[in-house]
Every structure is written in structure tokens, then in C-alpha cells.
Amino acid sequence: MKARVTVTLKNGVLDPxxxxxxxxxxxxxxxxxxxxxQGKVFDIEVDTPDKAQAEASLxxxxxxxxxxxVIENYRVEIA
Amino acid sequence: MKARVTVTLKNGVLDPxxxxxxxxxxxxxxxxxxxxxQGKVFDIEVDTPDKAQAEASLxxxxxxxxxxxVIENYRVEIA
Numbered sequence: 001m002k003a004r005v006t007v008t009l010k011n012g013v014l015d016p017x018x019x020x021x022x023x024x025x026x027x028x029x030x031x032x033x034x035x036x037x038q039g040k041v042f043d044i045e046v047d048t049p050d051k052a053q054a055e056a057s058l059x060x061x062x063x064x065x066x067x068x069x070v071i072e073n074y075r076v077e078i079a
Numbered sequence: 080m081k082a083r084v085t086v087t088l089k090n091g092v093l094d095p096x097x098x099x100x101x102x103x104x105x106x107x108x109x110x111x112x113x114x115x116x117q118g119k120v121f122d123i124e125v126d127t128p129d130k131a132q133a134e135a136s137l138x139x140x141x142x143x144x145x146x147x148x149v150i151e152n153y154r155v156e157i158a
Contacts, residue, residue: 032127032132032133039120041119044114046111047111061104065104066100
């Protein structure tokens, strides 16, 4: 079973990396970019046919390793 | 106009970071994880009401900065 986990910074958390990308795009001449925030995406294959079990495993993975829940949100999508 | 750009490694490109995450999840006791590949996600605000123009800007941003098209695929979704 394939899943995609997206980890993004919570609103209000400063994102210097995003700001740097925004600045770089402006100096490269890419027009109309107003705001950039960077996150991470994980494409994960889960070794179970049971959707609920897969969801539980992925939630555990996010809480334990993939996301820093103090400053980041995560979202699990199972394909 | 808000958009999300997802950059992922092409198939066949080695992903040591993903492998490391996979190993770490196993040692943390998260069960059933078979394969992990990491990518990047960019939440971008584009300063134009014209969808075609926004798409062109985002494509330029990907080609010039956000993705290394030799080893990475990118996908642009406009909300």
C-alpha cells in the first residue's frame, strides 16, 4: 500500500529557507512570486493490506520521526 | 493564487536519505514500513489572477531553481 506524508511548517513559524528561495527566485527574474514556504514529502510503501493498520503505522512514524509536532503539521494520504 | 509544487526523485535514482529514514523507523519499532523516498514540497503564493501566467511562473521557478531536472521530477498544482 502506497502512502504520501506531507510535513509543513505551522502558520506563524518563521521559514528562513522559504524566504531565501523567494529572494533567489526574484534575483533569477521569476516574476509574481509572493511567498514561499518549504516542507517535506515522504513517499512510503506500507507492508499491510489493512488501511487502518497502515494509517496507524504512518501516524506513529510521523509522531516519532518525520515531523517535529511543536512546529510542524503533517498529513497522511493513503493511495 | 496559491500553488503547491512537489519535487520528487526520479525512479531509479538512489535515495540514501530515504533509506536512512527507513532504517531509523525500523529501529524505532514502527512496523510495516517497506520503502521510503523523500522529496520536497513548496507552498507558493503567486501574485497574479491569471492561471496560465501563474503556471508559467511556477514552471520557470522549477526549471531554474526548485528542481534538478536531471534527477528530479516536479509537479505543479494550482489551488
